Amino acid sequence: MLGAYTGKILRVNLTTRKINMERLDEEKARKFIGGKGLGAKILYDSLKPGVNPLSPENILIFASGPLTATLAPTSARWAVVTKSPLTNIFLDCQVGGYFGAAMKLAGFDCIIVEGKADKPVYLWVHDKNCEILDADFLWGKGCFETEEILKKRLGLNVRVASIGPAGENLVRYACISVDKYRQAGRGGAGAVMGSKNLKAVAVQSSGHKIRYADPEGFRKAANEALRVIKENSFIPLRRKYGTPIWVSPVNKAALLPTKNFRTGVFEKADEISGETMRKKIVFKDGTCYNCIIQCWKYTHVKSGKYKFDELAGPEYESIALLGSNCGVGSIEAVAYANMLCDNLGLDTISTGNTIAFAMECFEKGLLTLKDTDGINLKFGNAEAEFEMIKKIANREGIGNLLGEGVRRASKKIGKGSEKFAMHVKGLEIPGYDPRGAFGMALAYATSDRGACHQRAWTVRAEISGELAPRFSTKGRAKFVKETQDERAMCFSLVLCDFAPLKIEHFVKLLNTATGFNFTVEDYLKTGERIWNLTRLFNVREGITREDDTLPPRFMEEPLPEGVTKGQVVTKEMLNQMLDEYYTLRGWDENGIPTKEKLKELELI
Ligand code: SF4
Structure with missing residues (x-):
């Protein structure tokens, strides 16, 4: 056993x-x-x-x-x-x-x-x-x-x-x-x-006792991991502000999704930043089971039109998509929208993205007051956002169409709206504009569940200069491939992807807990096996290279302002990264895992 x-x-x-x-x-x-x-x-x-x-x-x-x-x-x-x-x-x-x-x-x-x-x-x-x-x-x-x-x-x-x-x-x-x-x-x-x-x-827990293969070894490995987390210099910031700590730097780097990804700079970013949130609406910190990082931020708004009693959030992604991407520049309004989504059971990223898409349709006259039941769906109108959230959850009126997500909604609306329907493989884009961090372009295009930031988050490495030069495709394919394999293992152990641990720590914890005898190489190979298995699932569903792509806006419209002004990820640039990525993965030019690779990974 x-x-x-x-x-x-x-x-x-x-x-x-x-x-x-x-x-x-x-x-x-x-x-x-x-x-x-x-x-x-x-x-x-x-x-x-x-x-x-x-x-x-x-x-x-x-x-x-x-x-x-x-x-x-x-x-x-x-x-x-x-x-x-x-x-x-x-x-x-x-x-x-x-x-x-x-x-x-x-x-x-x-x-x-x-x-x-x-x-x-x-x-x-x-x-x-x-x-x-x-x-x-x-x-x-x-x-x-x-x-x-x-x-x-x-x-x-x-x-x-x-x-x-x-x-x-x-x-x-x-x-x-x-x-x-x-x-x-x-x-x-x-x-x-x-x-x-x-x-x-x-x-309900029945008091099952976890039996470790090497109890003493595991205790030491867990203590060592805890020490590393305690000594990490970023943890105090994460504890104080949670993920919203990223709003200001991402806006400064000019890749904060704003008004349906039309720009990466939001003029009211300061009003929805982690610092503002802490000052105005956070009332206590919270945590998951067995975690000293405590990145949950409990919030409330005591009075006024955005009044609510309690929420743990919003997180960075919710702020970016329900806030700047819809032009909403009030942390209280964003938290209120987040609370509605959480209670009604909606993903905040896709909801914010879909409402921003509808706002752009409204601005361009593709949706009218008649379509929205009289709601003035302009960017920045927080009350309109709240009404849309309720309509989507209840599939009422225009909410029925928007509840299908931007890919299906844009197909129905037509009239060129597909060009600004911001998704990859149907999953709406999270909170980083890839025109300001080219690694994210490849990460979104190749993620196994559609546009996802968690499978390979290149943003910090790109804006800090660790992955240089900043506006380049150089080294992105290797970084994305290696991160995807490593994260596939983290998500299988399962530990939190915010834990600042090295692969060696994960390997030690896994081996002493289970009795496996993995080397670092075995560990990464297993991550690669898992990544190839999810690719096989998707290929079986008809996914090919054509689907490993980005919305036209990212490939045709340069960002208009800030340090990313003029940047765009062209089709050629994406293709070049894909070629490199497929080669590193041992996949053919259509993005299909080769027989040799599947044999090597013991998948056939
Ligand atoms: S486990 Fe992760 S998400 Fe949960 S409190 Fe810790 S750092 Fe935050």
């Missing part, structure tokens, strides 16, 4: 109401680890190509990793894996909070949900068992209230993952809300839950 795993998988079929406890396949665990990797393997083996993500044939996987809930710092993390209804390709979301640790301590490495219930239900996982219970009384309720009701009913120590009206209404970028203020945000995992009539999963 491997150390650190529970060795058990809970499989629930909502159609047949069968509940099975399965043994974890140790060979699969060795090759794909946990979290993202193990989830990807289960998904790849379970789904036939072409399955409709919102049909009962899709599956939803909640996967912890060998390091989840261990003594290792930042061990709160876990992953949600499914086929995305927004992109129709692979989706994994990395989540913090307490739910993942509770699932593992309830005795399960993974929960797999199949089929579709004939009426709303929730899962109640406790005492090493699971019940499928009626959720009629929860249907239609927001995520906050759902969690409160379930905790009242089942116990305050219960951890909840739930969907709001957006997930019930199959909004393609509905999120799963976890522990109230954390989200499996991107790609519509909440809509997959909604399509299964699954309102929530409630988990």
Whole structure:
């Protein structure tokens, strides 16, 4: 038996109401680890190509990793894996909070949900068992209230993952809300839950004891990792301001998405910065399970039109997309919009992006007051943003179209709107304009779930000069490829990607926890295997080089101001980076993994 795993998988079929406890396949665990990797393997083996993500044939996987809930710092993390209804390709979301640790301590490495219930239900996982219970009384309720009701009913120590009206209404970028203020945000995992009539999963630890392969070695490795985190010079800033610390430097670097990515400089950036947020609306810090970094910022607005009681956020990405990208320059208004999204169960990145797209359509006369039910959808109108959020979650009026995401909405609207529909493979772009950091262009184009900043975040290396020269494609392919492989492992262990640890620390923690004997090379090879497996999944769904691209705006319209003035990532530049990247990956010129590469990675 491997150390650190529970060795058990809970499989629930909502159609047949069968509940099975399965043994974890140790060979699969060795090759794909946990979290993202193990989830990807289960998904790849379970789904036939072409399955409709919102049909009962899709599956939803909640996967912890060998390091989840261990003594290792930042061990709160876990992953949600499914086929995305927004992109129709692979989706994994990395989540913090307490739910993942509770699932593992309830005795399960993974929960797999199949089929579709004939009426709303929730899962109640406790005492090493699971019940499928009626959720009629929860249907239609927001995520906050759902969690409160379930905790009242089942116990305050219960951890909840739930969907709001957006997930019930199959909004393609509905999120799963976890522990109230954390989200499996991107790609519509909440809509997959909604399509299964699954309102929530409630988990209670059963006191499962994690057994380490080398307890003393693991304790030392965990202490060493903790020391490194404590001594890292960036951690105090992250603790004080959270991710919003990035608003000012990203705006200064002229790559803060503004008014649907038309510029990288927002004139009201100071009003939505981390510093302003701390001063005006933060009232306490918070943290995930077993993490001293404490990057959650609890906020509230005590009076006025943006009044709300409590939120953990907004994070940088929410500020960038609901704030500057919609021209909204008030931190109170951004926090209010974020609170609406969290409660209704919407991904803030896709929501902000889609509303900004609609604002540009409105400005250009492609949408009119008649389309918006009289809402003046101009950039900077925070109240219009709030109304759109509610309409999207409820699929009401124009919200029905916008709930499909910018790719589908722009196809329907037409009239050239595809040129400013800001997505890659259907997933809306996060908070960094790649015309100001060319590595992000390649990272977005090749990410396995569509435009994502987490798979290879090149921004700091590019604006700090570590990846020089600044406006160049030089070295970007190697940086992106190596980061993607390394992050694929971090997301499989699972530890937090904010932990400033080196690969050697991760390897030591993994080996002493599980009893594996990985070298650094084995570790990176496993990351590469996981990355190639998600590519295989996507290739099976029809993805080719043509899809590894960017919205026309990034390739045709130079940025207009600031230090990035005149910068653009042309088709030629992207192609050059793709050629280099595919060669480094051992993929052919169409971006398909070669037989030799798959053999080398033991994928065939
Ligand atoms: S750094 Fe922040 S997100 Fe990561 S585990 Fe710690 S509190 Fe959670």
